[in-house]
Amino acid sequence: MKDRPIGIFDSGVGGLTVYRALHDRLPNERFVYLGDTARVPYGTKSLETVERYAIENSLFLASLGIKALVVACNTASALALPQIRQRIGLDVVGVIGPGARKAVEVTKGNSERKVGVIATEAAVASNAYFEAIRRASGSASVLQAACPLFVPLAEENWISEPETFTIARKHLAPIIEFEPDALVLGCTHYPILRDVIGQIVGESVKLIDSGEAAADEVASMLADRGLASDETIEGP
Numbered sequence: 642m643k644d645r646p647i648g649i650f651d652s653g654v655g656g657l658t659v660y661r662a663l664h665d666r667l668p669n670e671r672f673v674y675l676g677d678t679a680r681v682p683y684g685t686k687s688l689e690t691v692e693r694y695a696i697e698n699s700l701f702l703a704s705l706g707i708k709a710l711v712v713a714c715n716t717a718s719a720l721a722l723p724q725i726r727q728r729i730g731l732d733v734v735g736v737i738g739p740g741a742r743k744a745v746e747v748t749k750g751n752s753e754r755k756v757g758v759i760a761t762e763a764a765v766a767s768n769a770y771f772e773a774i775r776r777a778s779g780s781a782s783v784l785q786a787a788c789p790l791f792v793p794l795a796e797e798n799w800i801s802e803p804e805t806f807t808i809a810r811k812h813l814a815p816i817i818e819f820e821p822d823a824l825v826l827g828c829t830h831y832p833i834l835r836d837v838i839g840q841i842v843g844e845s846v847k848l849i850d851s852g853e854a855a856a857d858e859v860a861s862m863l864a865d866r867g868l869a870s871d872e873t874i875e876g877p
């Protein structure tokens with residue numbers, strides 16, 4: 642079991658940011674990545690559709706003999722995690738809980754604990770981040786904003802074009818007004834635009850990459866369950 646790969650899926654290429662974080666954190670693990678580029682985006686689709694896609698992706702990866710599953714897609718994590726857990730009978734880590742806990746952790750010591758969340762329309766509407774942050778800190782104040790145009794910009798790799806700055810200023814206006822201590826990049830594509838987002842919200846706002854937070858959680862899950870690989874994989 643220990644030598645099996647870890648499955649990861651996302652609605653498209655954005656989840657490769659989560660894969661990179663996992664690979665850096667767990668260099669001796671093997672991974673199988675499924676990017677559902679035929680059906681991206683998930684963030685504008687209904688609950689039923691996202692749930693169906695997420696279960697299909699999970700069952701496909703389970704059929705390849707994985708030892709655990711990482712749901713890299715924030716939208717699928719927000720809408721379908723319990724259903725996936727019920728169907729595949731493996732350890733499953735999503736990105737919402739780890740991202741929310743990390744955001745609360747970095748606001749420790751701030752009197753108000755203000756956390757901003759940017760995510761897809763479906764993830765925002767589900768309130769999954771809001772609830773996870775409030776579970777981690779009952780006193781945190783949370784503002785969520787959907788940034789739907791960030792996904793195509795990241796897919797096109799428009800990471801420094803003037804148009805990207807114009808759109809980002811517009812999407813991030815409510816967040817800037819809220820003046821958060823931390824901002825969760827609650828969509829796999831958003832870390833690709835991290836520099837633009839960071840410049841617009843300002844250096845004082847701590848950017849939380851849910852993928853990096855999830856990588857820490859996967860590492861402790863593997864250790865707790867005795868599933869960490871004994872192999873040493875050479876090379877990058």
Ligand code: DGL
Pocket residue numbers: 651652653655656681682683684685713714715716717761764792827828829830
């Ligand atoms: N992967 C999705 C997420 O993290 C973003 C792209 C989409 O809308 O499918 O929420």
